[in-house]
Amino acid sequence: MSESTTQQGVQLSEAARAELEKLAKRYPTREALMLPALWMVQREQGWISHDAMEHVADVLGVSPVRVYAVVSFYHMFHDKPPGKYNIQVCHTLSCSLMGAERILSHLKDKLGISAKEITEDGRFMIQRVECLGACEHAPVCQINDDFVFDLTPELLDAKLEELP
Amino acid sequence: MTQRILSVNFDTENSHTLAAYERNGGYTAFRKALRMQPAEVVEEVKKSGLRGRGGAGFPAGVKWGFIPKDTDRPIYLCVNADESEPGTFKDRYIMDRDPHMLIEGIIITCWAIRSSDCYIYIRGEYDATRKVLQAALDEAYAKGYLGKDVAGSGWRLDVTIHKGAGAYICGEETGLLESLEGKKGYPRIKPPFPAVVGLFQCPTIINNVETIASVPWILENGGEAYAAIGVGKSTGTKLWCVSGHVKRPGVYETPLGIPFRELLEDYCGGMRNPDRPLKAVIPGGSSVPVLTAEEALGVNMDYESLGEKGTMLGSAGCIVMEEGTCMVWALATLTRFYADESCGQCTPCREGTGWVNDIIWRIERGGAKPDEIALVQNLCDNMMGKTICVLADACVMPVRSFFKKFRNEFDAHIENGGCTQAQPVALA
């Protein structure tokens, strides 16, 4: 791959850049665009590579170390490519009371991976996460951005079946 | 007596749309506010006795009054929609089902504190909710209720949603400010308080979603009418988030002061399994001291009554546990949370939450020595009140209360080399 194509792979698209500059009018500093910019990178690229962090630093006019620090601080940013489907199972108290561990062990048996791991085909990743703010539907998970409520092993199986 | 203020329209069709909100009488209170002086609006909210619903219960009107009168700097409103206190999910309901009530509350609040820029900091996991809220904002802009000239008043107001990225600590108000500024969510040392030096070094008010959503009703009906609901200094209504072993978990609104027993039996349909009576309740989100069944069944749900029982109303996340739940294991799921979520800035918190969590799990799984209970208590003494923010305290409070009220279970675990229950919780 030539230098320019690798560069392109880590840069925000024109559309995202325009969206970001429009948003810039709402903030008195460019650094405040940090989370919005990182979300855009992750939306377009699936994760945030080192090169993409440098690109963001460049766009915001801040030093790259500030971007690295932010990416590593927040649980939802991926600094490594995640699985295609990231199954985030809540294991905080209300979900635990309603059987989160049963869901996690079912997933482990089914997919042959533990939390923080990705299946060999890159399709699934499991994460243990803290309270998702949906405890009335415990146990709960999110598959990428979407909630799955009132989980049972059967419901989860059906959901995973449905995924394209 | 008005029983419901915030949830009246939760179940009406298309309740998230501007049309439905206006049909239900919405977007009239802010016009009234705009005809008043900002200071008069603040007075009205002071009169209402409305207290912050994010956890600390500080009177909203009083907080607004802390904005310096003579400042020439921009003033900001930050709406705290981070909602990450375990057991709490009410703000999600407001934003999903009545986002215009929040937006109208924002308009009134910004007018009162003389702000033209509001940010709604929403947790990253609430992406579907964020989209509903953004659509509602777009509608309000299109209608001229937000933007350069709010309803023809000549006053500008912009509202921007800022999406978090997974960090409990960004719910702490100064962690939130740092995060909004594009940094790690490290809480700031206070003072200075945000009302004086806040976002971008400017005067800033931070309020919870539910607090702001209560404001339109107060303007519409008057502070006194609001103060007439509830009991004593616990005025108005409250959204309760009930989860755990009840028949009907969910969000329920009642006036403050409702007996917990009534909330449990009449609203939640009682315990899910008649053979397993109530064992314990955490009444205000995971950070507050636990109540035994006996204490819970005798308490009223208001700031003062819960305070008298040695706990707090907090974020009103009631986590209900039935007989058969292992309290060591329950506590371990909480200490794990605090250890995971400590931002790591203060040594007593970073080291303390990690160490406490290790020991509690060792008690649960086996291998803890008898003197480790005393060690945990010692660690707690070195965490409580000794850190930049109260996350360390929020870990200590459940630990101390579980030890105090369920000590025999911890001792039995140590004696037996760990938990003897096959399932630490009874699965129905």
Ligand SMILES: Cc1cc2nc3c(=O)[nH]c(=O)nc-3n(C[C@H](O)[C@H](O)[C@H](O)COP(=O)(O)O)c2cc1C
């Ligand atoms: C660790 C920690 C987490 C918090 N999380 C939240 C939260 O998710 N939502 C919230 O509204 N307040 C949260 N708070 C409370 C805020 O710091 C602040 O008191 C509140 O947003 C003020 O709004 P209010 O006066 O309307 O309650 C948290 C506090 C701490 C110490």
Ligand code: SF4
């Ligand atoms: S108490 Fe804990 S969470 Fe709060 S600032 Fe200190 S290290 Fe961070």
Ligand code: FES
């Ligand atoms: S504990 Fe799992 S969503 Fe709250």
